[in-house]
Each structure stands twice: as structure tokens, then as C-alpha cells.
Amino acid sequence: MSLLSVRDLRVEFATSGGVVKAVDGASFEVAAGETVALLGESGSGKSVTAQAVMGIVPRPAGRVVGGSVTYDGRDLLEPGTAKGLRGREIAMVFQDPLSSLNPVFRVGSQIGEMFRRHRGASRREARAAALDLMKRVGIPAASKRLDDYPHQFSGGMRQRVMIAMALALSPRLLIADEPTTALDVTVQAQIMDLLARLQSEEGMSLVLITHDLGVVADVADRVVLMYAGRVVETGPIREVYEHSAHPYTTGLMNSVPTLDGPRERLTPIQGAPPDLLALPTGCSFRPRCRYADALCAEQEPALRDLTGRATHSSACHHAEGVLTNAR
Template identity: 55%
Template structure:
């Protein structure tokens, strides 16, 4: 019988050696005039030194909202973090003041957004250099040299000549590289990368991921990779969390989850992507659409789309079950269908 997991109590004890980030029972909602959107409904995960954790799921699953909550930028209505804790090297970010969180951002915790958000009135070099000046007290001339070096590392041609250019003078892909350079500038302990290579071609994508891996090896940085690209996950990540409708479906090592998925939703994601070794195989898209986060169905939110759903899936609250060491699944029927999922 697969073991049901109990949620860890939210405490303030010292983290395990090498533990960079611990997220427990994170809950986020948006209170709108038309109702309450429960964007994240109890997400838990950990990140260790030098590790890459991928968070995957369809658009609207809550991946990016959870990342912004961890970063501490969901502080004004209609967004509300309603529960849980986020410990960065033992310190709870959710109980810090905004001033304290601002000191950590960029220095210990940084994020690469899907579309780099750059200030249009300042040159890109100035914006990167400002990080060194504010957080390190670096003189302006030296900070600009460091900015040019970072721009060169992320593949911006003639970087030394372009530090004084403005964001509108760069293509979308080049602006994304600038955003990556800014996130990497202070060598943060944890880097959250939200679709970091979406606007880049495959060659540059490989270069950027290799650069992040090099930085991890040199500094021990932990990387949270938020993506829908399962191919990228298979190449770059150590573990993954699968999200659906703001909830955790499955967690485990990338190798084990790809070899034998432990949730019908994970299986559906795997079968809906092209396989190079199966050129004539037909893709099997997941039927239906993502649950409405303003009125998530009772029981398992995936049950309207699940081919294995039974009566209890429509009524019983979600529970996390340990299906193997380091593997958890929220499927009510995992004991019965573990084999069927992988036929």
C-alpha cells in the first residue's frame, strides 16, 4: 500500500545541510470583483545547492504565480499570499519586510522573467551596472566593465560597444539575454528562470543553459526552471514538480518520472509531445481544457479530463501518496493504476 504523506509543519528550525530553499504549503489567490481565483493551492518543494528543479504544467497551472510569490513581489491587491512559508537558507521570506526582501533580490534570490522587463529610459549597460553599484558599492567605470563582460557571456555581439544602447535598440531575443545577464550578475544563491529561453533559437538556448550549468558548478547556485518544454527538462533538470490547477500532481527525479510517470496528468503531458524515435506515432493530446481556477471542481481537479476517474475522484480531497523513495503523486487511484499508466 502506497504511503499517504502528511504535510510538514511550518517551523523555524535550521535547514538540512545544502538546503537553499524550502517552500511549504504555499497558497496564493487573486480576489477579483467576479470572484476569487485560487492560483496556488498548497504547493511544497525544496531546492538544494547546485540542484536544478523544474516546475512544469500547462499554461494556467500556477507555475509563474508560485514563482512570483517566492520572489516576494505579490504584495498588493488583488494578489494575496494566504498561507504557507518560503524559507531561503533558513529565513522565511513571507514574514520579512519589503525592505529586507529588496536587499535579498538580485543578491541571494533572482529571477529571469519570460519577457525581460527593462526600463526604456536607461541604457542596458547602466541597468546591469546599477546592480553592482547598489549591492556591491562598485565604482561606475568598473561596474560598466562588468556589465559589458556579462553581456558578452550571454552572447550579445560587440557587447563593449552596446552597453550604452537602450532596450528599444535590441531585438526581443537580445533583450531576453540582457535580462538573463541581470539575473546572473550578483551570482545569486537561487535563480528562478521562468521560460528563460522562449524567445531564443535552439543554438542560443543551448548556450544559455550551458552558461547556467557552468555558474551552478562554480557557485553552487540552485536553479528553478519553469517551463512547458519537457525536452529542456529532460536535458537540464534533476527533479521536477508537475502542477495542475495550482496544485502539485507529482514530484520526483526527472529520470524516474520520465521513465514511469505516476499521475494520469503527467502521463498525458508525456504522450502529447513529439518523440524523435517514433516518427509515425500519433500525438495524444489531453482531452478538454485546464480547470477554471475560479471554480475548481471538487475532488481531484483533473478528474473531468482523466480517463481513469471514478466516483471518489469527483468527491475526495487531494492527498499526496509516496509511490517510491523521493516520489509522490496526488492520484486517488495510484495503487490500482500504477501499472496501467505506463502500458
């Protein structure tokens, strides 16, 4: 049984130019103890999907208009349900820790507040618990840094503080939204290794949101690729990486530089992501796709299992052809 189930999720935002369908029928599941990566370019709907799960879609402009989100059998779209589970059962690490942390409070106090508010801990108990967490996430000289302010930490260390806060109440599901944004490559690897280690130790489920395929290659079990608010391909990460069955996935793979092998010119995806206020008819990826034909212009492709591959799905009319050419 899935711990998290997202079915036909639809989220809209009212703008001065019209209604934006930020998430348009997204579906995926996360099993207990599983790591799932949500991938896609900026504007694909990844972060809004996470906001819907957490119950923090910005109001009044944004609202969930359809679908279902269930966590351990509980309906997260029911008023008050997500709020009651945030922190204790479901936690989130945001992409910009400097804006997420309160600049006027010491980090030890901010971490310890989780224990005081939710566990009724005393100040001394909360401080001790915060220190243990800071040590656990690998902050050097943690006892000396408890009373430092967020601006006194580097970007990587601030992200570790955010991870410590998210883990404070031992959630069963952790959502990490672009946790390595603006960090150098070495620190990115350290943060991903930390998340993988903590996920293994806690046995929690982990949803990683990113636009960088390389970041999650060695961490995720499954991948869900989104484009223009829709899921276009999903499956085991190695299966999708090595046998992509959607032109968008193939394009992303071809645009990633490699350090080993012969030097080759990268092949970028032509064009730009679509305007969500004026999506093309049929397949949203059609204007950028070399496989596009009349069928693609007339009919939006549904996400379907590939022939003989029950765990690998693609929303492309020519999925089998893309799969063959990608080998």
C-alpha cells in the first residue's frame, strides 16, 4: 500500500492574464521507505504539487480544483488534515534556507522550538535535542554553533539546519524541494548523501524535487518527469534514464554533460517551455518535438504503460518509437 497517493491532481492560479493550470492531472505514488524524484524544468508544476501535498498552496490566487491526495489513507485535501500532519508526519525542506529560517532567532532555538511546541519539551530538553540533531546532520562544532544566527552559516550548513528541523519530529514522509539549489557541486553531493543516509536510517519516504537529473541519479528509486503541469514519464530511475520513452526525457538526458567518455557537443531541447496561459493543442511538448505529427496536434496523449513494461509509463503517442531510438 502506498504511503502517499496523488491522483489526477489539478491546481490553478488566477492571474491578471487568466487562469494558469499549474498542475493539470498529475498522478503518482510513493511507497513506504521509497525515494521518488520529481523532475522537470522550471514551471513544470513540481513545487506546486508539493505545496498541494503539504496544504500550503498560496491563497487566494491558488486553489486545488480537482483530484485527490491521500497520505496513509487520510485525505490531505480535507480542511485541517494536512495542517494536523505537517511536521509530525510530513515535513518539507525548502530550496532557499536563508529565507525559510528566521533571521532574528538563533538556529538552536529554531530547531528546539519544534520540540517545545509539539512535544512539550522544556528549554533545556529542546536545546539538547537540537544539539543532537545538528550533530546528526553533520554540522561541525555543533555545540558552539547552537547560538549562531542563520546568516553566520554557509549555504550548505543552512540547508543542514533546515534538514535538522524537518527531521525533528521523525516524519514518515520528507519532501525536499530543490535542496541543492545554488550550492556548489561538492556540497550538492554532500547534501544528497546526507538525505540518503537519513532516509535509510529513519526508513522514511523521500520525495526529491529537482531539475537536475544528475543530482538524484544515485539516490532515487523511481522518477516522475513533469512538463507543463503534467506527468509525461514515470518508472524505475535506471529504466527511465537508460531507456527513456518520451522525447522530453530524451532531450533532458542529451543535454547533460558527462566527465567520462569522448568530448561531444551537447544537444539542447529546441524552443522554450510553453506559456501556461496559451498551451498548444494536443501534446504540450509538440512544438519542441521531432516526433510530432498530426495526431500529436489533435489529441493529448494519456500516460500509459509501455508494452511489456508494467512499471514504466509514458505520455507520448510515439513512446515505443522513442524507446527504440533511445537505445
